[in-house]
Amino acid sequence: GNSVTQMEGPVTLSEEAFLTINCTYTATGYPSLFWYVQYPGEGLQLLLKATKADDKGSNKGFEATYRKETTSFHLEKGSVQVSDSAVYFCALYGGATNKLIFGTGTLLAVQP
Amino acid sequence: GAVVSQHPSRVICKSGTSVKIECRSLDFQATTMFWYRQFPKQSLMLMATSNEGSKATYEQGVEKDKFLINHASLTLSTLTVTSAHPEDSSFYICSARRQGAGSNQPQHFGDGTRLSIL
Numbered sequence: 556g557n558s559v560t561q562m563e564g565p566v567t568l569s570e571e572a573f574l575t576i577n578c579t580y581t582a583t584g585y586p587s588l589f590w591y592v593q594y595p596g597e598g599l600q601l602l603l604k605a606t607k608a609d610d611k612g613s614n615k616g617f618e619a620t621y622r623k624e625t626t627s628f629h630l631e632k633g634s635v636q637v638s639d640s641a642v643y644f645c646a647l648y649g650g651a652t653n654k655l656i657f658g659t660g661t662l663l664a665v666q667p
Numbered sequence: 668g669a670v671v672s673q674h675p676s677r678v679i680c681k682s683g684t685s686v687k688i689e690c691r692s693l694d695f696q697a698t699t700m701f702w703y704r705q706f707p708k709q710s711l712m713l714m715a716t717s718n719e720g721s722k723a724t725y726e727q728g729v730e731k732d733k734f735l736i737n738h739a740s741l742t743l744s745t746l747t748v749t750s751a752h753p754e755d756s757s758f759y760i761c762s763a764r765r766q767g768a769g770s771n772q773p774q775h776f777g778d779g780t781r782l783s784i785l
Binding site for chain 2: 589591596597598599600601604644654655657658659660662
């Protein structure tokens with residue numbers, strides 16, 4: 556069945572450092588891929604998405620490219636800020652299950 | 668943008684109490700809403716899919732009689748945790764998909780409800 560694997564955290568970075576959070580997926584067909592962000596005590600917010608191979612989703616300086624050949628959707632940001640500290644979830648939607656499948660989440664802590 | 672409102676944000680109550688959580692789509696109609704449960708430091712677990720005007724579809728292992736879902740209108744779904752016990756303590760999050768949106772369109776999430784059963 557469909558699944559999402561993302562790197563375990565926590566990821567601790569200094570302000571202005573480069574961020575990569577790895578995400579790979581297993582799915583039949585051509586799923587849509589998403590990154591959601593969850594700030595402390597809050598629900599999830601959509602950060603970015605990509606619906607087909609080679610699409611690049613971007614928002615607030617974050618980017619992720621849908622790589623079908625490597626079944627990956629890694630999240631990147633060139634210069635993180637303290638305000639980026641949150642839990643990031645990679646997710647996919649598609650196939651016969653009609654469900655949004657989440658990875659386990661990666662906690663990002665950015666220090667000043 | 669689309670907004671989903673979830674209420675209450677936090678509930679603390681005694682064991683045996685039934686608790687109702689509301690999920691509203693504020694600026695769009697949602698034929699389908701989803702209820703998730705999130706354990707500490709873990710991912711979201713889909714509990715059930717709520718369909719307007721019909722019965723909810725529950726995931727395997729989720730007790731239908733324990734977690735009652737009602738989706739009476741295109742903007743409101745409720746989750747009632749019946750006779751709650753300490754093991755039901757968790758963070759519950761709802762989401763909604765805009766009516767007519769394709770399956771590749773994102774769900775919009777509420778801010779969650781922290782349920783604590785004493």
